[in-house]
Amino acid sequence: MSSKILQYNQPSLVGDITVPGDKSVSHRSVMFGSIAKGKTTVSGFLLGEDCLSTIDCFKQLGVMIEVDGTNVTIDSPGIDDWEEPKEVLYTGNSGTTTRLMLGILSGAKLHTVMTGDASIGKRPMRRVADPLRLMGAQIAGRENGQFTPLAIQGGKLQAIDYKMPVASAQVKSAILLAGLRAKGTTIVRESEVSRDHTERMLRQFGATIDVTDGVVTFKGGQTLTGTHVNVPGDISSAAFFLVAGAITRGSRIVLKNVGVNETRDGIIEVLQNMGAKMDISMNDENAAEPTATITIETSELIGTTIEGTIIPRLIDEIPIIALLATQAKGKTVIKDAEELKVKETNRIDAVVNELKKLGANIEATDDGMIIEGPTPLSEGSLKTYGDHRIGMMGAVAALIAQGNVELDDADCIAVSYPSFFEHVEKLI
Numbered sequence: 001m002s003s004k005i006l007q008y009n010q011p012s013l014v015g016d017i018t019v020p021g022d023k024s025v026s027h028r029s030v031m032f033g034s035i036a037k038g039k040t041t042v043s044g045f046l047l048g049e050d051c052l053s054t055i056d057c058f059k060q061l062g063v064m065i066e067v068d069g070t071n072v073t074i075d076s077p078g079i080d081d082w083e084e085p086k087e088v089l090y091t092g093n094s095g096t097t098t099r100l101m102l103g104i105l106s107g108a109k110l111h112t113v114m115t116g117d118a119s120i121g122k123r124p125m126r127r128v129a130d131p132l133r134l135m136g137a138q139i140a141g142r143e144n145g146q147f148t149p150l151a152i153q154g155g156k157l158q159a160i161d162y163k164m165p166v167a168s169a170q171v172k173s174a175i176l177l178a179g180l181r182a183k184g185t186t187i188v189r190e191s192e193v194s195r196d197h198t199e200r201m202l203r204q205f206g207a208t209i210d211v212t213d214g215v216v217t218f219k220g221g222q223t224l225t226g227t228h229v230n231v232p233g234d235i236s237s238a239a240f241f242l243v244a245g246a247i248t249r250g251s252r253i254v255l256k257n258v259g260v261n262e263t264r265d266g267i268i269e270v271l272q273n274m275g276a277k278m279d280i281s282m283n284d285e286n287a288a289e290p291t292a293t294i295t296i297e298t299s300e301l302i303g304t305t306i307e308g309t310i311i312p313r314l315i316d317e318i319p320i321i322a323l324l325a326t327q328a329k330g331k332t333v334i335k336d337a338e339e340l341k342v343k344e345t346n347r348i349d350a351v352v353n354e355l356k357k358l359g360a361n362i363e364a365t366d367d368g369m370i371i372e373g374p375t376p377l378s379e380g381s382l383k384t385y386g387d388h389r390i391g392m393m394g395a396v397a398a399l400i401a402q403g404n405v406e407l408d409d410a411d412c413i414a415v416s417y418p419s420f421f422e423h424v425e426k427l428i
């Protein structure tokens with residue numbers, strides 16, 4: 001953990017950036033490639049710490065994984081022939097790794113123990129363990145499986161018909177990955193649609209899955225076949241530069257290779273509603289994960305309300321959207337976002353506390369926050385709480401602050417965006 005003092009002097013940001021690989025898709029490429037017998041190749045992989053944790057876990061299960069730049073080759077004996085690991089599987093800071101692995105390992109005939117860092121140790125796992133137990137999974141852990149370390153005795157599973165109590169792609173994906181190994185047809189019912197990378201990738205690996213009106217139907221016992229996965233750029237990483245371009249003076253940023261899957265593109269809708277000057281040029285719309293080049297310019301922004309079904313489509317972008325709102329005229333209200341309380345840290349409290357230190361007019365509510373703008377931001381010392389998205393929010397705030405901004409721990413940014421500061425420097 002090292003602190004970083006950011007002295008930016010309110011620069012203009014001009015130039016282009018190729019956004020690094022999508023974290024959700026990168027995790028899944030290794031997971032699916034490891035379940036499938038034989039070879040899978042991945043391009044555009046995100047070399048962030050979270051995805052490297054996923055790779056390490058599968059190496060311990062006897063899967064051969066080679067990383068060459070952003071190309072990854074996976075050669076697997078297939079889930080039926082994984083090795084029982086002798087050591088604990090370490091998932092680091094990654095909720096996606098921990099929760100999806102729980103689903104996968106429940107249906108693999110092995111005993112495993114999984115743990116992560118201090119933040120993972122506080123994040124709720126019963127949301128995944130409970131439906132998996134309904135499928136017959138044997139999971140033990142602190143507070144009846146709520147917290148890591150978790151011990152999993154994999155075995156036979158049966159399909160369930162499950163109505164999702166929260167909008168969560170991690171819960172949905174864990175059930176589907178267990179459903180792949182279960183007897184019968186698994187049904188997952190979502191009232192608010194969450195990111196659908198798992199459903200798309202199951203098809204890429206040759207499985208049949210039906211998604212109709214928020215109901216996912218998936219027959220167990222299907223075999224996955226290794227393939228090539230092209231990882232799109234991460235819109236959640238692009239979001240920091242979309243906002244930076246809109247709120248810094250005299251800026252024009254071109255973001256290439258941004259994944260614009262419609263279950264992830266809520267930030268684009270919010271920027272449009274707030275009046276941002278933005279141009280979107282689609283690349284291959286028929287790709288498994290469509291991408292676009294997005295150009296953003298300095299913009300006059302107005303406040304907006306963000307609530308309901310858009311929330312899962314921008315859940316990870318809320319910290320940077322809060323900063324955006326401090327520069328918009330009028331009131332921005334963010335509602336229905338209680339899920340922020342169970343991310344790497346409580347992101348409602350973290351965003352409000354830290355932006356307040358810079359002079360923002362922002363208040364926490366039970367399920368979100370209310371921001372009044374525009375407010376010039378001042379210098380200050382910020383805590384990241386070891387949360388990459390809070391760290392990058394602080395760094396983008398530093399670009400418009402009058403004076404220096406100090407981050408207590410900038411290293412955490414490498415969880416999802418190791419080249420973040422290089423990209424900032426490139427644009428200055």
Ligand SMILES: O=C(O)C1=C[C@@H](OP(=O)(O)O)[C@@H](O)[C@H](O)C1
Pocket residue numbers: 023024025096167168169170171173195315316339
């Ligand atoms: O499935 C995924 O890859 C993710 C789902 C989301 O979490 P929830 O499922 O908890 O909403 C998101 O916040 C996380 O960054 C990645």
Ligand SMILES: C=C(OP(=O)(O)O)C(=O)O
Pocket residue numbers: 023050093094095096097316343344389416
């Ligand atoms: C919440 C996040 O990830 P995870 O749940 O995988 O830790 C995130 O990247 O913002």
